[in-house]
Amino acid sequence: MDRDEELLRGRVYGQDHDDPRPGPRPGRVYAELVGGPLDGLLLDVTDWTPGQRASGTALETELGRYGADGRSLYDPRPGGTLHFDWSGDAP
Secondary structure: OOHHHHHHOOOEOOOOOOOOOOOOOOOOOEEEEEOOOOOOOEEEOOOOOHHHHHHOEEEEOOOOOOHHHOEEEEEEOOOOOOEEEEEEEEO
16 A cells, blocks of 8 residues: 555545544444445445435546546445445546
């Protein structure tokens, strides 16, 4: 695992890397991102409706195929688990 991967592990997507509490917070619901450039990050889905969770998401990241303007696509894993699997990158 390289240094960039180490920095991402156990962190919540969208939180500042300098946040003194970069991990999950009590009372929140998180989905784990699996695969792709955001592998291992947690995504806060607390306020998402069931329909939003079922639709998946496109997350901004400069770590993907399209650099700073790109997004990584994550779809919910079948079975209702709190895992979103990477399905590719988009501009």
